[in-house]
Amino acid sequence: MTPQFLKTMLDGHLGQIFATAADIEAAAGQIARQIDDATWQTPPLLIGVMKGAAQWTLAVSQQLTIQADLDFVAVSSYTGTKQSLPKLTQAPTLSVTNRHVILLDEIIDSGVTLAFLIDWLHEQQVASIQTAVMVNKPVARQRAVALDYVGFTLPDVWLVGYGMDLDGAYRNLPVIAEYKTSTSVSTADV
Numbered sequence: 001m002t003p004q005f006l007k008t009m010l011d012g013h014l015g016q017i018f019a020t021a022a023d024i025e026a027a028a029g030q031i032a033r034q035i036d037d038a039t040w041q042t043p044p045l046l047i048g049v050m051k052g053a054a055q056w057t058l059a060v061s062q063q064l065t066i067q068a069d070l071d072f073v074a075v076s077s078y079t080g081t082k083q084s085l086p087k088l089t090q091a092p093t094l095s096v097t098n099r100h101v102i103l104l105d106e107i108i109d110s111g112v113t114l115a116f117l118i119d120w121l122h123e124q125q126v127a128s129i130q131t132a133v134m135v136n137k138p139v140a141r142q143r144a145v146a147l148d149y150v151g152f153t154l155p156d157v158w159l160v161g162y163g164m165d166l167d168g169a170y171r172n173l174p175v176i177a178e179y180k181t182s183t184s185v186s187t188a189d190v
């Protein structure tokens with residue numbers, strides 16, 4: 001059964017629930033095992049893309065069993081569901097030059113945000129870049145981005161929860177859910 005608080009919080013906008021917290025932790029664990037098993041000449045530097053990737057970055061990094069460093073950048077590209085040019089609003093605090101970077105984002109949609117960050121990291125002369133996304137929404141891609149680790153591949157609907165927002169709301173939902181822009185009676189079930 002879908003918890004009542006989700007239905008109440010999304011007030012008629014709740015669509016399909018694509019993943020529960022347990023599904024997401026399991027997907028993050030599988031990715032952590034792959035990162036563990038890769039060959040690293042120096043410890044990788046995990047960089048989470050704030051704000052949305054905070055939960056996903058911790059879900060993956062806490063399940064690693066190798067040494068890794070952790071940092072964050074902040075990029076802003078969306079107001080509501082409307083996209084604008086990405087802006088780096090916070091650079092990493094650690095030096096990225098010559099580091100093996102793993103960029104973690106909770107969602108890739110158009111690809112513009114990650115492509116922008118990858119270009120920026122290359123300008124800083126990183127040693128290598130891998131990407132680890134919780135959700136891949138491939139339908140509306142505008143910029144090609146190589147994805148090394150993917151949690152879930154989902155359809156082109158607006159998603160909220162586990163870091164994903166609509167105008168700053170719903171990031172704290174413990175599931176990945178569809179936000180229906182027109183209200184309807186929810187049939188979602190978990």
Ligand SMILES: O=P(O)(O)OC[C@H]1O[C@H](OP(=O)(O)OP(=O)(O)O)[C@H](O)[C@@H]1O
Nearest residue numbers: 050051052076077078109110111112113
């Ligand atoms: O592939 P794209 O179409 O570029 O979309 C993905 C980006 O959009 C969201 O960021 P947003 O700008 O909403 O900032 P946020 O992380 O603070 O929510 C999300 O967190 C990704 O970083």
Ligand code: HPA
Nearest residue numbers: 109157158159160164165
């Ligand atoms: O579906 C989405 N949900 C939240 N943030 C996003 N940024 C791009 N696509 C999405």
